[in-house]
Amino acid sequence: MKNTKFSVITGVAGTIGSNLAGELIKSGHIVYGIDDFSLGKKKNLEFLNKSKKFKLIKCDVSNFEELKKKILLKKKINYLWLLAANSDIQAGIKDGNVDLVKTFMTTKVSIDFFSKYLSENSKIIFSSSSAVYGNIKKKINENIKIYNPISYYGEYKLISEIYLEDFSKKKNLKYLIIRFPNVVGPPLTHGVIFDFCKKILKKKYLKVLGNGSQKKPYVYVKELISCMIFLSKRKTKFKIYLCGPNDTGVKVRKIANEVVKIFKSKKKIIYGKTSYGWKGDVPNYNYNVTRLNKEGFKFKKTSLQAVQEAIRQNKTSLVNEKN
Template identity: 35%
Template sequence: MSYVITGGAGYIGSHLVDALTKLYNDIVVIDDFSNGNYVNKKAKYLKIDLRDSSISSLKIPAGSILYHLAANPDVRTSMINSYEHFSRDVIATFNVLEMARRNDVSLLIFASSSTVYGETGKIPTPENTELKPISNYGVFKLLGEHLLEYYSRVYGIKGVSIRLANVTGGRVSHGVIRDFVEKLRKNPYKLEILGNGKQRKSYIYITDVIDAFLTLEKKFNGLYDVFNVGNEDWITVDEIAKIVEEEMNLTPVHEYVDKGEGRGWVGDVRFMLLDISKIKQLGWKPNYSSAQAVRLAVRDLIYGYKL
């Protein structure tokens, strides 16, 4: 079995590479090392910027399974550095799809995001909910889904878009948990919290995400579909802060920075819980709750992630 993983030096991608190299020998990673620099010696690495149209002519083994995970993962900065995110999240995806088309890949799995839903009144949120993203990141991920669906329908590429909840744990590169740990390391007496602390979202531990990827790879039999991958519960930002403080044995004063309506930043989705019944029908479910995922992630950051 041959695999090609874009973004394999980054956060989620590096964990997928680790999992796949334990099972297979032919693993190719394509990354420009801009959002991660992890290297697994059992995989082959190509340092390539996916925004360059020449990627579409790259030769990869015919029949490969292609995971497209490369992106700028920071939702907040997508509202500031819009073109940079567009180029990494849309142009890069188009180039990868052209590469997939020309090399006859057997399956393309695209890492999308729960942000494509925006703020919906339907909680838990199923895959057939109307999509109204409120961040550039969400819009660009949705464009990626549309591109993959089009290439599947027109060119016959078998594809899956995975709408991820907040992924955490292990080499996590960004997000509220890492933010809290780093802030408290600098000042253990005060913790700045973006928003009003009441935002409530679903978190999933990185190993559960990799298990979901491999489940879909093996059990999806259609031409194209979308699957939510998240947890069955959720947790508030204040509760996350409490877990971080417990693990660091600190009792700081909280200082809230509200960007309006309780949001931590422009484009912040305040409430997110995905309906995961569709992927559960394939035999997958998370091993850790949102709170357990957060606690494990905090320990990974404090003590260093170990394989």
């Protein structure tokens, strides 16, 4: 018991958080998972209901007073995983406060609150995003320091990174920033595959946001979790990592075609006119993942394989839900 690792995950009921909790418990961690269930669902964590190693706490992590009331830990945290954020793109476009609170304050307040439970051996792992770069013409690597986010989400992820770096340096804490590309796989809570699968079942047409030429890298969630755990355990040379497969991504047009094919649907695909999906969407980017590969981790699935597997899995869960 003495050597059992203790992890705290914010945003545990979401796509990434629920998978991460499962894998950490499998590898022996005790996990306290926190979520306000604003976007994630309790049912995503049902598989952990009987686990003695998992504790679920309903709490808004952007609210310091609520954290103080609900959380009193008896031991130091080994790993603090900061995943709580806004994933409702439409809400974030309409109102800048959504990402201020759900993307930045969730991170800042969690760092402030949990710092008293951290020691020099603990590690804070922050889930950042390609959105911090905005529209960038060249292949992205970690040495590029040009940040031009074009969404509130991207801006607040960037500010969160800066806050985490600054705080950790002042308090002598270890931290890791992982910038994810698009993450797909069960349980899907949002995103292009979630949207297309819903449309193919419920709408007359599969209406695509944008002209379909948007091209981005995708990672399958299970592989992303392996990557996060791999990096968390290492004395990494760097503090920031891009993660993803070594390819140039998949076009949205291809994803729409794959959805039609996998669902064996005859529905027509209708494309928009813009080169981007929505205001704040970065239509094209790709990652140079040499730093991650040199550290010793390579994604096995290509972006296309990740997309195909996620569509198949989502089809199965939608069919099961219906029955």
